[in-house]
Amino acid sequence: MIILDETLLINQGTVRACYHHPHNSSLAIKVPMGCKKDREQANQIELNGYQALMREHKDLSCISHCYGIEPTNHGDGLVCDCICDSDGSVSKSILDLIHSDPPPNLPYVKKVVQELVKYILENNIHIFDLNLKNIVLQQQSDTTYKPIIIDLKGGYELKEFIPLAKYIPYFRRKKLERRCRQLLERTDRYCQKRNSEL
Ligand SMILES: Nc1ncnc2c1ncn2[C@@H]1O[C@H](COP(=O)(O)OP(=O)(O)O)[C@@H](O)[C@H]1O
Ligand SMILES: [Mg+2]
Structure with a gap:
């Protein structure tokens, strides 16, 4: 299981919090905030959306790419590219x-x-x-x-x-x-x- 602590937190949206991946600085992990059903489903919905886009377009450089769902101490997390500026700070x-x-x-x-x-x-x-x-x-x-x-x-x-x-x-x-x-x-x-x- 991937352990996410608060020092890794990047930002929060309305249903998910986004963390740096503790073992790979080029990746981020999004986890549900709270346990409402729609929050827990957000990662699966995004992964489905990502896979549908990749079927339609093959090559897209204007999206953060997703690599699957992994268990974390904050629930199931969606692993994706961490988008950073050329100086290394999160965009x-x-x-x-x-x-x-x-x-x-x-x-x-x-x-x-x-x-x-x-x-x-x-x-x-x-x-x-x-x-x-x-x-x-x-x-x-x-x-x-x-x-x-x-x-x-x-x-x-x-x-x-x-x-x-x-x-x-x-x-x-x-x-x-x-x-x-x-x-x-x-x-x-x-x-x-x-x-x-x-
Ligand atoms: N791939 C990423 N790279 C860098 N920051 C990200 C990435 N994904 C999300 N974030 C940060 O986390 C915030 C919440 O992510 P988001 O996917 O929009 O969650 P929600 O589903 O709650 O809207 C974003 O506004 C952004 O600041
Ligand atoms: Mg959002």
Whole structure:
């Protein structure tokens, strides 16, 4: 069993906490927070979503890759790539980066998100949970950012009562376009707000 202690904690989302892998610095492990059923199922949902994406696309460099589920002292953990900047620090989510100090180049952040959206739509990549905390911007040694999606639950966990998007390509595409539009709008809004505070 993998033992995770609090010194390894990277961050928490709404249903899972993410830790550094104690034996491999290039990996992270996500474990459920609490014991509600949906929290415990999140890792399996993400792994299913990841496998579906890999069947459709073969080669995706804009996601963190998943390697399976392993028992830990915090329950079953999903092992995946730990996304780090060129200086070795864990990459920041779009939201954290917008609010970081010193502030980033906000027009450039917006441009990187626009390019990601273009790539997702052109390649019809079915990732729907495109919120500003589920995408990190990995800083490269030349200080450019590479966007990487680190939470792939959305593809399978379509919460609609009748999940039209899951079964009908037309609705799936419309949903993807809607989610991409929302991502752009939110990025714009948060960048504008941050800019007004500077
Ligand atoms: N592969 C990863 N590399 C680096 N940090 C990660 C990774 N996966 C998750 N994180 C961090 O952990 C947080 C929660 O992860 P996430 O998968 O979004 O959990 P939740 O299912 O609760 O939304 C993220 O916002 C991010 O800060
Ligand atoms: Mg998340």
